[in-house]
Amino acid sequence: MNAWLTAAPILIPMFTAALCMVAWKYPVAQRALSLLGSLTLVIAGGSLLSTVLDQGIQVVQMGSWAAPFGITLVADPLSALMILIAALMGFCVALHALGDIDPVRERGGHHAIFQVLMTGVCGAFVTGDLFNLYVWFEVMLISSFVLLSLGGLREQIDAAIKYVCINMVATACLLLAVALLYGVTGTLNMADLSVRVPAVPSQPVISAIAVLFIIAFGMKAALFPFFFWLPASYHTPSVSVQAIFAGLLTKVGVYALIRVFTLIFTGDTAWTHGILMVMAGITMIVGVLGSLAAHDLNRAWSWQVVAHIGSMVMGLAIATPLALAAAAFYMVHDIVVKTNLFLGAGLVRRMAGGSTDYARLGGLFKSAPWLCLLLFVPLGSLAGFPPLSGFWGKLLLVRAGLDTQHYVMVGLLLLTGLLTIWLVGRVWAEMVWKAPAEPPGDTLSTMPFVRSYAVVMPLLLLSLITVSIGLQPERLLNVAGQVGESLYDTSAYVQAVLGTTPVPQPTQLGALETGTAP
Amino acid sequence: MEVIMALTVGGMVAGAVYLFLSRQYLRVMFGVILLSNAINVAILTVGRLTTGHAPLIAQGTEVMDQAAANPLPQALILTAIVIGFGLLAFALVLGYRAYQEMGTLDTGAMRVAEPEDTP
Numbered sequence: 242m243n244a245w246l247t248a249a250p251i252l253i254p255m256f257t258a259a260l261c262m263v264a265w266k267y268p269v270a271q272r273a274l275s276l277l278g279s280l281t282l283v284i285a286g287g288s289l290l291s292t293v294l295d296q297g298i299q300v301v302q303m304g305s306w307a308a309p310f311g312i313t314l315v316a317d318p319l320s321a322l323m324i325l326i327a328a329l330m331g332f333c334v335a336l337h338a339l340g341d342i343d344p345v346r347e348r349g350g351h352h353a354i355f356q357v358l359m360t361g362v363c364g365a366f367v368t369g370d371l372f373n374l375y376v377w378f379e380v381m382l383i384s385s386f387v388l389l390s391l392g393g394l395r396e397q398i399d400a401a402i403k404y405v406c407i408n409m410v411a412t413a414c415l416l417l418a419v420a421l422l423y424g425v426t427g428t429l430n431m432a433d434l435s436v437r438v439p440a441v442p443s444q445p446v447i448s449a450i451a452v453l454f455i456i457a458f459g460m461k462a463a464l465f466p467f468f469f470w471l472p473a474s475y476h477t478p479s480v481s482v483q484a485i486f487a488g489l490l491t492k493v494g495v496y497a498l499i500r501v502f503t504l505i506f507t508g509d510t511a512w513t514h515g516i517l518m519v520m521a522g523i524t525m526i527v528g529v530l531g532s533l534a535a536h537d538l539n540r541a542w543s544w545q546v547v548a549h550i551g552s553m554v555m556g557l558a559i560a561t562p563l564a565l566a567a568a569a570f571y572m573v574h575d576i577v578v579k580t581n582l583f584l585g586a587g588l589v590r591r592m593a594g595g596s597t598d599y600a601r602l603g604g605l606f607k608s609a610p611w612l613c614l615l616l617f618v619p620l621g622s623l624a625g626f627p628p629l630s631g632f633w634g635k636l637l638l639v640r641a642g643l644d645t646q647h648y649v650m651v652g653l654l655l656l657t658g659l660l661t662i663w664l665v666g667r668v669w670a671e672m673v674w675k676a677p678a679e680p681p682g683d684t685l686s687t688m689p690f691v692r693s694y695a696v697v698m699p700l701l702l703l704s705l706i707t708v709s710i711g712l713q714p715e716r717l718l719n720v721a722g723q724v725g726e727s728l729y730d731t732s733a734y735v736q737a738v739l740g741t742t743p744v745p746q747p748t749q750l751g752a753l754e755t756g757t758a759p
Numbered sequence: 760m761e762v763i764m765a766l767t768v769g770g771m772v773a774g775a776v777y778l779f780l781s782r783q784y785l786r787v788m789f790g791v792i793l794l795s796n797a798i799n800v801a802i803l804t805v806g807r808l809t810t811g812h813a814p815l816i817a818q819g820t821e822v823m824d825q826a827a828a829n830p831l832p833q834a835l836i837l838t839a840i841v842i843g844f845g846l847l848a849f850a851l852v853l854g855y856r857a858y859q860e861m862g863t864l865d866t867g868a869m870r871v872a873e874p875e876d877t878p
Contacts, residue, residue, distance in 0.1 A: 376838065383845060386849055386853070393856070393860075395860050395861065396872040398860050398861070402857055402866060405853060406784075406791075406866075412846075413791070413795055416798050416839055417801060420805055420832075421805060423832075423835075424804075425805075473872055473873050476872075
């Protein structure tokens, strides 16, 4: 039973996607299937998380091949938490898509491809094998290419060109890094790697490979030198696609960084985590400055996605149990808030007649006071106002930074927070208080009843999640605490996967180290 | 043998990087093809180079001959080739569509999603 539960996050969206493709000619059936599949995934994610928290790390060896040889699926607290939150976002976005996706995109297979994207994301979270991680990244990538260019507008094609180029280079880097690591250790299983990597005779080789991983995952996560593709592309597709991209895709990169740099590359942390620390600091500042320079709501939020990636990687770079817990907490908060912000920006765009340029916005309070109230929740949480979830995430990170005397990083984090408050104030003034440039365009009341509910309900749901995390942080804090502990001390993970407490052995396979070739 | 393979991989990667520096989308795609093939050769190399020993267990024994080829890198390369082929097919169709829409494949001239004055 537990084995099926661990594999469920991959199987459910995969079968949903297949069924959606079977129902290619019937959009109504596709909608129902997509919604049903997403809801099932939420239930599976919730029960997986509670199982992991109650009974410890869940491991499945596919095909019953013992650990280092077969394909391993692992659900540890971090994976299970990420799957649950990804499933929740998937459900909200699938619901929003009912009212948002136009018939052209629907005929192009939006629902099916969206489920494939969820398969890739969940697969990346649950896999215990580096090569499989690469494969799931590719599944995620090819579906994101299609979603990005679905609809075929000129700006979408332009954005897709840049997105495709950089991501193909990033996956090539990832594959090369995986290959080299296999060359020096002779294994691809992550738990096995964490035992064998410290036993490799020449550690500088390991450090070099670690840097390749930083580059590959840094491109995915939009860390400092590699983030330019994100503000160039994320504002172009349909609102549902923007929301799921902003919420999940970069965070899968962060998840992979956390997984690899807590489990495998733990030797020369002064070097690897030092690089991550510098990148995180610059990412925060560059992201928030970019968002202040933008004069378009969608672009500002795209830059904010970059800025907050820096905060999570800062938690990883400090690498104490508290800091890792803070990174996990922050990631959950950020996924919810970013999805919510992009969905909200989509509604605002609908009302402002198809543009989110600040010049076209204004007078939202007059035309839709309740929507303003709803939008205030993610905005306030982004800025870190006290009762909302963003405040607790920042508080944990500041605490972790002060404990380890990283005063510069804490200063940068607080400065980023301050500049974000500035941004939120500016957006609020432009969007809500300013006199409108022209009478409002398409309002919700002109939409069909069911569609308008489908569009607004996800915002309400996400805002409720944000508020409930903010008012009752203990529950998520407990889970995040367990995540931090399990990431800091990975012996339970290794033991769960390999079955026994393994003894470090010198490498046996591979030409780089031993030269066994005849 | 390893040295020759390593130099080959290095040369291919250098060529790929040279092609990436071009502003023409098609040349960047050629660079992607070259890079993915370079990586496939790298996987083959790191997984031990052998000649003439199939990875089969001889009759009567239970373990493989020490000099046998390592089958795992070949499985990995096969997967990587298939994935790379799929991505490349999509990327080329995307390039064709972009040429239809914008009349150019010069990535520097494509300023639709990011006009000149945006930060």
